[in-house]
Amino acid sequence: MATLFLIIIYLSFISLGLPDSLIGVAWPVMQPDIGASFESAGLLSMVVAGGTIVSSLASGKIIERLGTGLVTLFSCLMTAGALFGFSFAPSLAWLILLAIPLGLGAGAVDSGLNHYVAFHYKAHHMSWLHCFWGVGATAGPIIMSFYIASNGWRNGYTAVAFVQFGLVILLFVTLPLWKKVAALHQSSGPQTNGTDSTVGGEGQINAPDHSSIKPLKIRGVKITLIAFLFYCGVEMTVGLWGASFLVGIKELSAETAATWVSMYYGGITVGRLITGFITLKVSNQTLIRMGQITALCGAVLLLLPLHSIFALFGLVLIGLGLAPIFPCLLHETPVRFGKEHSSRIMGYQMAVAYTGTTFLPPLFGLLASQWTIALFPVVVFLFIVAMFMGSEKVNRMIQHQ
Structure with missing residues (x-):
């Protein structure tokens, strides 16, 4: 039963990933069709992420009242309905209106499942959880590129x-399982969190005692939030504007650009699948550092004036590099800052992460509309550098406390 429950959690994250990459890959053909300006994709992204911030901040109270199962079901239903509405939207105004439930549907389930897995399961489960987000984020562009080439972006x-509606049916049928497994966890207690940078040889967490300190006053928390800000900023910027860069600068077709962006998300997906096994032997801290260095190498390939095929390699490298960073940072939360504050800090991290998703890609869209989309690799490189510097500073602070 516990294994089946984990599979349901993984499938729930597919529903989170499916919509995340659609606007970016479809935008080169959506924009002229609905008569929107180039930078309007950034506005849509901002509205979606804004709704996600609101629902993630309210997720604690909502889950306490309804339970994680019902919240996941309703969230998936909201995103499915919003996506179906996108296929009929006649104008940008309608897309903006539909982007609200699309964002609200993602936030509560994201925060709730991340905290649940970080608290109850080992590190490899967190990586595999986000691997399934990557499955959805990879499948989205593949599906969209097929329809762009044949029947249009609306289809x-x-x-x-x-x-998404298929996932809703599955979640509805398996809804009683959530209460049964919750009772099982209450009777057996949470699992230890596995191999981490501050975990002892037998997997026991040696977390510092922060019980008398407010969460935001804990050493390293604010800098960690900066790392989350720029991580989500670069992940969404590549997903949202990568296809426009490939079409506008590398002169690829919209279908080819969509396929290449799907390979970027494929890099994230495959990377997280592999990371799940590596976490059994390698610490989260090491995986975060290795991922950031790999992503930087991918950004350099985008920066250099090379043949367009190197842009594909650069996107895949960035995806592979980003793969371990987010789940490993999340899983480190109770280890670095104490289990008693982990749920609140997790909420802060998700809110700041979505803030990066909300504002950084639209800001680049505004910059690109005023200057040129050719600035895309420069901005991606700078975001990764900022994330790397913030993460390394936290590592030094944790080591010296």
Whole structure:
């Protein structure tokens, strides 16, 4: 039963990943069709992420009242309905309106499942959880690129919405399982968190005692939030504007650009699948550092004036590099800052992460509309550098406390 429950949690994260990459890959053909300005994709992204911030901050109280199972079911239903509405939207105004439930549907379940897995399961489960987000984020562009080449972007949104509705049916059928497994966890207690940078040889967490300190006053928390800000900023910037860069600068077709962006998300997915096994032997801290260095190498490939095929390699490298960073940072939360504050700090981290998703990609869109989309690799490189510097500073602070 516990294994089946984990599979359901993993499938729930597919529903989070499916919509995240659709606007970016479809935008080169959506924009002229609905008569929107180039930078309007950033506005849509901002509205989606804004709704996600609101629902993630309220997730604690909502889950306490309804339970994680019902929240996950309703959230998936909201995103499915919003995506189906996208396929009929006649204008940008309608897309903006539909982006609100799309964002609200993602936030509560994201925060709730992340905290649940970080608290109850070992590190490899967190990596595999986000691997399934990557499955959804990879499948989205593949589905959309197929329909762009044949029946149009609207049918692409319809197809993805039907996939979401299928997940809704599965979640509804398995809803009683959530209460049964919750009772099982209460009787057996939470699992230890596995191999981490501050974990003892037998997997016991040697977390510092912060019980008398307010969460935001704990050493390293604010700098960690900066790392989350720029991580989500670079992940969404690449996903949202990568296709426009490939079409506008590398002169690829919209279908090819969509396929290449799907390979970027594929890099994240495969990387997280592999990371799940590596966490059994390698610390989260080491994996975070290795991932950031790999992502920097990918950004350099985008920066250099090379053949367009190197842009594909650069995108895949960035995806592989980003793969371990987010789940490993999340899983480190109770280890670094104490289990008694982990739920609140997790909420702060998700809110700041979505703030990066909300503001950084639209800001780049505004910059690109005023200057040129050719600035895309420069901005991606700078975001990764800022994330790397923040993460390394936290590592030094934790080591010296």
